[in-house]
Amino acid sequence: MSLSPQWLDELRSRISLSGVIGRSVRVQKAGREFKACCPFHNEKTPSFTINDDKGFYHCFGCGAHGDVIRWMTDHQGLPFMDAVKELAAQAGMDVPAPDPRAAQRAEQHKSLHDVMAAAQAYFVDSLHGPGGAAARSYLASRGFPASIVREFGFGYAPNDRQGMKAALSAFPEAMLIEAGLRIVVEGKDPYDRFRDRLMLPILDARGRVIAFGGRILSAEKTDAPKYLNSPDTPLFDKGRTVYNLHRAGPPARHSGRIVVVEGYMDVVALAAAGIAEAVAPLGTALTEHQIERLWRVTECPTLCFDGDSAGQRAAMRAVVRALPMLMPGHSLRIVTLPQGMDPDDVVKRQGPQAMEALLGEARSLVDVLWEAERDAAPLATPEDKAGLKARLLAHCETIRHPDIKALYRSELTRRFGDLAYARPERPPFQPQQRKAAPRSGGKGQPWKPAPPPLAQEDSQRLRNVGLGISPAPLRALLVALIERPDLIAAHAEALAGIHTEDAALAATLDALLAIAANGGSLESGRIKTILAERRIDAPTLASLGSLRYGLIGDSGVDGDALAGAIILLVEIPMVDEALAEANRRYQAELTPETEAEKERLLQRRLALLARLGQMGRARLSL
Structure with missing residues (x-):
């Protein structure tokens, strides 16, 4: 039987995870979460946490992690469908009747997963073979340790148009094409999509290979893209997939932050520097689906962008895309990197502590929106200033949540008022140096006494300034x-x-x-x-x-x-x-x-x- 992801998500949302776990494990309230001694390994100090809002449990001791269905299968020992049926009964939901077409699609996906796993093995073997010398040299030049190379599954795609077909001959060529590994061009024989590239597997939430990204190695191929990703397939939707999220999720939940960088090589560089909570979109601007997935891990992801104009435009695109989605407690923070530097440059030139310092200076979404629009055009005339106000209010109108919309209007209107109606700064007073007046017959300025002290009434009135009015x-x-x-x-x-x-x-x-x-x-x-x-x-x-x-x-x-x-x-x-x-x-x-x-x-x-x-x-x- 095949159950849709939407139905399973609805089932999870109706079940109290802490309530289910609490039937067999003693749990204690700890702020917004629950804690317990991990039932998967012996421990005396609780390191097992349960988060009902996000629907997962996690052990920081042994790494056990999952949702309520995973709990029923791993801890209670039930088969998947038995676990689903028991939870559905508790939630008052009917398990859908078997759908032959859904079952066929599930079987097809399973077969494609087998294809992708075989392709990953082929790329890894090629990296360590005679033809992978250039790829190994590149990895060494980046300073990636062997443990990082193994953890992220680096491989190499040989410079052979038919190498994949020969290596995966156990699978029909149609499956290789459907998985995005081979390309069909009318009037020509199919050929391998990835050739002479350093390869990285892209994994889903369960750690299965669903796509690949390849970096070009030959500097002579100026007409080829530097980075090439798999196309969308039945397994891979680049607008919904966040690279490294399955690996970054547990440390991100522990630290309370997740760092979004522009590319997967930046993710690897940060992981090598000890920052394990890094993820990346896949060749596109951050999408609504990706933002929602990040919010399930932490309420305020930190986005890193280059300090050049392209990076600023990317930051603004992320802001505009996030505004309609804002919820209480959920937002974005944005870091602007030094001009001409990416995360790997910062780590190599200045050390991991410099990257940590930049992350600590992340700006709020409202600050980035205000600064971007304020600096977008000159503000020399009243018309210029009116244009700024119109742009700010137009952004506010895109926010769906009524309270957040009103608060953004209030904050941005206040900032605009401070800018538009500010009194011009006057230079500090510099007393003029005067020559001594002649004793007689001179033309100097007549002597003037110092101003008298404030009268008592004026002094009292001025002391009252700033007290405002009563409520x-x-x-x-x-x-x-x-x-x-x-x-x-x-x-x-x-x-x-x-x-x-x-x-x-x-x-x-x-x-x-x-x-x-x-x-x-x-x-x-x-x-x-x-x-x-x-x-x-x-x-x-x-x-x-x-x-x-x-x-x-x-x-x-x-x-x-x-x-x-x-x-x-x-x-x-x-x-x-x-x-x-x-x-x-x-x-x-x-x-x-x-x-x-x-x-x-x-x-x-x-x-x-x-x-x-x-x-x-x-x-x-x-």
Whole structure:
């Protein structure tokens, strides 16, 4: 009987792995996982971990690893189908009826696996034979130890168009063609795909050879690709396969990181340097399927790209592809390597510790997105800056998860505001050196006394700069928006610019923006239900008493008053920051210009606070 991978994945998702293992082994909760003494070897200190979220167990002592089906076959001793039937009964699933076509495909795949295993043996034998001298010399030049050569299964494809056919004569030529080992060209005899190349096997999650990658050895063949991979076959889908994932998975789960490099030779170089968690895509940009597979191993894979323009474009492609898929806790981190260097260069020239240092400096996805778009075009004119903002918001719109979309909008809008509306830096004040004025009859500048100390009232007002406003106005604004959620979308951009240190108010504001951005229900009752489901203690009319700031009257929410309140809540902190900077400049320079600027901003702040106070129905302390 042949069961589809989709059905087996559904079975695994419905079963609690820790519950199944816990029936025969004593398990203990350890954070998000469970631990136990390994049942596959004798030990006194637990090194056996169970992860229900990812659906696997792993022993760091003996290397035992598998899912719930593997547990039933390896530990309970059941045949595969008996294990599946028992688990299906527990999960309430019906085992599919036998499908003759699926069975035929499974048998065909099994036969192709035999072909690929035979091809791998042929390549390994050729590497150690007389014709493999150039390949062995190349491996020696890369500094790969013999243990790495054996572990990764290096081989050699002889420079013979019919060598594979002769070596694998036990298999029909049609199977060799179907496995991607031979090429058919109309009007010509079939010939071997890989010739005079250093060969690396590509393995699936169970460690079976499903494809090959070959590196050219002859420098004279300038018209041939440097690297050549197997084509897509019934066994191999390059868009879904991650090179070395079967080998890198266990150490990656142990260390909590997985490193994605551009090619399989980089993977081998890092493994030789002691970094065993490296994987690579196979000749394509990282795909959605590959990102999902990486997330099953660790929640934030680290991607390494070259520092040249091609590497930067590759990094941006990965960012754009990942944005729609982002989930809470799941993202990407990105490392940019020094210009003109790949991981092997870094390790050889600077040592493994330099590579570790680069990995430790990986940037977040939002940082890479911001920097790439910020540097993509000049920002000399208002139109240039508006173009940057449009590109950033367009990226945000591709994010499917509503909360992450709202948070990205808020973060990128904040960064854009800091860039677009930043005051130009002034050079530090340099007091002019003046010549001493003549005692009489001279034309020098008249003597001026030092500026008087700040008056007590001004001093007190300046000490209050930066204290911001109380949470009450924002609380009142949120109440109004909860009562009239249809107004959120019209003011979303301005609302995203409001910042508060009050965690509850910030969570409420982010949730309202996320609901509106996701096209959620815009009925007040539904909004309150969603906030309650998210365990957000939203402000209510009852908690405000009479402090409503004129936003809610007898006839409901006043839309004009609400718009004015939003403007004030955005502008007051901005004026606070500008006033603090003006005060610092005044203290440093003591010129009439800095004094005038400080006083202008101070009066502006007082006017804004007065307007906010006038909106209230009670006297507030701001």
